[in-house]
Amino acid sequence: MTDAQQLGDWCVGAVQAAGLQAVGQLFHTFPATGQGPGGITATVLLAESHVCVHTWPEKKAVTLDVYVCNFGGDHSARARRLMQTLVARFAPEWTEQRSLDRGEAG
Numbered sequence: 001m002t003d004a005q006q007l008g009d010w011c012v013g014a015v016q017a018a019g020l021q022a023v024g025q026l027f028h029t030f031p032a033t034g035q036g037p038g039g040i041t042a043t044v045l046l047a048e049s050h051v052c053v054h055t056w057p058e059k060k061a062v063t064l065d066v067y068v069c070n071f072g073g074d075h076s077a078r079a080r081r082l083m084q085t086l087v088a089r090f091a092p093e094w095t096e097q098r099s100l101d102r103g104e105a106g
Helices: 004-017 076-090
Strands: 022-029 040-046 049-056 061-068
Touching: 004 022, 004 040, 004 049, 004 076, 049 076, 061 076
Parallel strands: none
Antiparallel strands: 022 040, 040 049, 049 061
């Protein structure tokens, strides 16, 4: 939760394993505070859209955002697979997940 390069490399690998295409990336570590080490924002730009991971080590919390466009094909299953991989990596005590399908069906 505090090593931006390691988290970023892992995110890129998870993107590739899910069958999505990384086209850019940015990993940023925030400065430490009186509450502990700084968190990380790891963003991987996808040909299909993006994935972002935000960590708060002082709260032992992570937020994940996987967004894909389905304009050129349905990437929904890949997005779900990527989200499952990301969640499993952090092995949380509990999760709160939301999924939103956009656009017209069919």
